[in-house]
Amino acid sequence: MPLAVSPHRPQFTEEQLAQARKVAQQHTAPHRAVLRARLTLLLAEHPEIGHREAAERCGLRYSTVYKWRRRWATGSWSLEDAPRPGRRPAFSPRAGGAGEGDRL
Numbered sequence: 001m002p003l004a005v006s007p008h009r010p011q012f013t014e015e016q017l018a019q020a021r022k023v024a025q026q027h028t029a030p031h032r033a034v035l036r037a038r039l040t041l042l043l044a045e046h047p048e049i050g051h052r053e054a055a056e057r058c059g060l061r062y063s064t065v066y067k068w069r070r071r072w073a074t075g076s077w078s079l080e081d082a083p084r085p086g087r088r089p090a091f092s093p094r095a096g097g098a099g100e101g102d103r104l
Contacts, residue, residue, distance in 0.1 A: 010072035012044045020044075023079060035060055036079045039068060 012020075017040070023029050024037040039058045042049065049057075055065045071082075 008066075008069045008073035009047045010043060010069060010077065012040060012072075012077060016077050017041065017044055020079070033079045036068060039065065040072075040077070040079075043069065043072075 020037040020040040023033050024041060026034065029037075035058060039054065039060065042054055042057060046054075051062050051065045051069065054060075054069075055062045058065070
């Protein structure tokens with residue numbers, strides 16, 4: 001059962017809030033960054049809000065709000081994903097097998 005009030009309450013600086021406002025208003029910013037910026041602004045304005053209500057207001061999933069709220073409360077604030085280990089997946093248009101790549 002989820003808690004009514006989250007123990008994770010991130011603190012945002014004025015610079016971070018200014019950057020979040022800027023990204024939230026941009027029409028050319030990546031959609032995920034805009035959603036995270038809106039979440040930042042909501043949590044700054046209402047730090048006591050629950051994950052479920054924040055998710056409904058921002059158009060996110062409950063687990064996404066929990067993830068970002070916990071990350072911002074325990075680490076540094078960022079709108080970008082954390083770096084992932086390992087090699088990035090690659091796609092090669094060269095033919096690799098019978099009938100593959102001949103119609104590209």
